[in-house]
Amino acid sequence: MAAKFLASELPLARVRELGADNSTVLAVDEGLWSQCAQMGWFSLGVSDASGGIGYGPIEEYALFRELGRHLAPGPYASTVIAGWVAVANGDDELTAALFQGDRRAGLASGGFTVDAEPGGLVVEFASGLCRVHEVRALQAVPSVDPSVRLARTELGAVVAESNDPLLLARAQVLVAGLEIGVAEAVRDMSVEYAKVRHQFGKPIGTFQAVKHRCSDMAIRVHAGQAQTLFAAMHVARRAPESAFHAASAKLVTTTAAKLNCADNVQNHGAIGFTVEHDAGLFARRAHMHEFALDGKVLAGPIALAPQRHDFHALPDAPSDWFTAID
Secondary structure: HHHHHHHHHHOHHHHHHHHHHHOOOOOOOOHHHHHHHHOOOOHHHOOOOHHHOOHHHHHHHHHHHHHHHOOOOOOOOHHHHHHHHHOOOOOOOHHHHHHOOOOOEEEEOOEEEOOOOOOOOEEEEEEEEEEEEEEOOOOOEOOOOOOOOEEEEEEEEEEEEEOOOHHHHHHHHHHHHHHHHHHHHHHHHHHHHHOOOOOOOOEEOOOOHHHHHHHHHHHHHHHHHHHHHHHHHHHHHOOOHHHHHHHHHHHHHHHHHHHHHHHOOOHHHHHHOOOOOOOOHHHHHHHHOOOHHHHOOOOEEEOOOOOOOOOHHHOOOHHHHHHHHH
C-alpha cells in the first residue's frame, strides 16, 4: 500500500520541487503529510490500546523502507519517535496531535537539528534518555540535501521523555529502513539503465565492469535487509541483544546505501554526475541518513563510527562478524 501510494503521490519530480521551494521551512507536502497521518503511518507501531494501529518494529521497518525508496522529505522518523515518547508519558493530547499529523518533531543530531520548524518539536537522544523538546528558536543553515532542512536550534522546555533503553535501537531500525530503501532504489535504477544503455552495439549490462557492480549492489541490499529484519525482530521481543543488532543494522545499511549510490553514479557514466540526474538525489539523502542519531550507532560499550569503517580497532567486537562485513 505504501509503495503504491508514494509512487502515485510522490514522484521524484515532486521531491525536487519540494527541495527547491525555499518559501517553506520544511520541504513537506502538507496534503501528503495529512494523508499519511490518516493512514496511521505515525502510529503504526503503537498498540491499539494507546490509539495506534497495533503493529510493531517489523512493520515500521517495512514502511520506512518504502519512504526511503521514494525519498519522502520530512521528519517522518523523528515524528514517529516523538509519538512513542508521548505514549510512554501518557500524554494523550500530544499523542493525538502527533498521530493526526497536527504536530511534527525534528531530530537533534551533531549540534544541528534535522527538519525542525518554528513552533514544532525536536527529539533528542542524550544521557540514556529520549527527550521531546519544544523549539524556542532556530536559524537555518545550508544542507547538502535541499529537501532535508538543517538548523541551529535553541531547544525549549521538555514536553515528554523516556528512559526506555530500547528506544534508540528502535529508532536505528527506522533509519536503517530508510537507508535500505535508498540502496534498493539505486540498485533498481542501475539495473534498468544497464538494460537500455548500449555501447559497442550491446547493452552495457553485458559488460563485466557493470554487471559485477550491479551484483555487488544486490548483495549489499540483501545483507542490509537481513540484518535489519533480524534487529527488528529482536527489538520487538525486547531481547538482550537488541541494541547490538540494531546498531549493526544501522552500520550495514549505511554502508550499503553509500556504496550503492556511488556505484549507481558510476554505472550511469557522465550523466550520473550531473545535477539534473536523479542519482544525485539518492546520494545526498544517503549521506544525510548516515549522520542521523549523531552520526554514530551505539551498542552497549562500543561506539561504531560508520564514516570511519575502522572495524578491527573496535574493542570487544566479535572479530569474525566484523571481518564478514568488511
